Amino acid sequence: MKILLVAATYQEIEPFIKNYSTKFDTNQWLKIDKNEVKILITGVGMVATAFAMGKAFANEKYDLALNVGIAGSFYRNIKLGQLVEVREDILSELGAEDDEEFISLEQLELGEVEFTASDKIFIKESFRKVTAITVNTVHGNEESISDIRERVNPTIETMEGAAFFYACEETETEALQVRSISNYVEKRNRENWNLPLAVKNLNDWLITGIKAF
């Protein structure tokens, strides 16, 4: 199977890259068991992700695109370092304000804001399946957190996921997304983030998990 492995930053998948490649080269196909894997580092955010994926898909057809990275959780019953599988991802900021109300792009009948993961290719592990939102601005204010919980009630948030699913949907590429929780969505406090644990657990899974597709 030809797999495009997509991450926002090199650091998020550095242990995976070092495990399978002596000299990192984005043009290189990594032969991992029966799969051929290409790595795409997009940069952080939806714009960077959509552009990088558009370029990647213009040059090659993939059997599967897999988006991995860290994420913030709205729920404390998900542990820091826990892996979750995103089954639905929402462009929660795309729409219009109508005074106190928010009208989504979908409600405005101007486009789609909800994207879903592949129902043809599966992740073997029973990671908790979650709904994510994808944001340009990381929530870090109690009022805005309360507002988004009331309006969408997402389980996690990232800055790329829905853009990734969008690019896959447009190119009819099977898409899966696995995220490792690095922090809780709360009033900004960087000291509470556990990046090393999130990156370790993500890569421990990815190094063996990529062979199972």
Ligand SMILES: O=C(O)c1cccc(C(=O)CC[C@H]2O[C@@H](n3cnc4c(=O)[nH]cnc43)[C@H](O)[C@@H]2O)c1
């Ligand atoms: O320190 C900050 O305030 C800050 C502001 C924007 C972004 C960051 C990151 O380090 C995000 C990088 C990366 O991680 C994903 N991520 C992780 N936690 C969250 C979150 O709570 N909300 C949204 N995205 C998150 C994201 O996908 C980025 O690619 C730090």
